Amino acid sequence: MDSTIKKMRGELSRYGWYWGKLNRNSAQKKLARKENGSFLVRDSQTEELFTVSFRSSGITLHCRIDYTNNFWSLSGLKTPTKCGSLIELIEDTMKKSEFGIIGYVKQNSSLTPPFPVRLTKPINRLYVVPSLQHLCRFTIRQNIDFKDIDVLPLPGKLKTYIIENFWDF
Structure with a gap:
């Protein structure tokens, strides 16, 4: 399932x-x-x-x-x-x-x-105007497999942001 x-x-x-x-x-x-x-x-x-x-x-x-x-x-x-x-x-x-x-x-x-x-x-x-921060997160999530976010060369706090509350903007 x-x-x-x-x-x-x-x-x-x-x-x-x-x-x-x-x-x-x-x-x-x-x-x-x-x-x-x-x-x-x-x-x-x-x-x-x-x-x-x-x-x-x-x-x-x-x-x-x-x-x-x-x-x-x-x-x-x-x-x-x-x-x-x-x-x-x-x-x-x-x-x-x-x-x-x-x-x-x-x-x-x-x-x-x-x-x-x-x-x-x-x-x-799609009709809601998101922040630039959210657009960056969206672009990363569209191009990187979810399980690979952890290996990105980014600070931990930014990785957490990319993973959490994806549609909440």
Whole structure:
């Protein structure tokens, strides 16, 4: 499964709605005050998988993206769409969302009702103007294999910066 996830990350990096290693709090900041239906896809913090963070009913929610038996699906939906690639899943979900709610996702509390899921407005990381520092990090990460960053002739603090919080700018 590790090679599948690694390959998928490479493919996802071409899509603006994929933010990579973005934690939950940073995703909430990116989505704050955005319209319902706004979303981004990011690496999950708890497993080697992915999460879609989206706006619904005026709040930001987070839904795990499952990978089971070679199919991707949104976790927690009663009748989830299953697709052969995560990109296909997001594109299909966006298309279905044009016509209405694709399902409901339940949060941890039994006191809150399920929230409607619609992914209509991708938050595109490519439209955000990054700092020169981030652009340098991006260029290095695009041209150097991740495992080789440690052997670059750079100070340790700079290597740490290149490795951490790649999409958080």
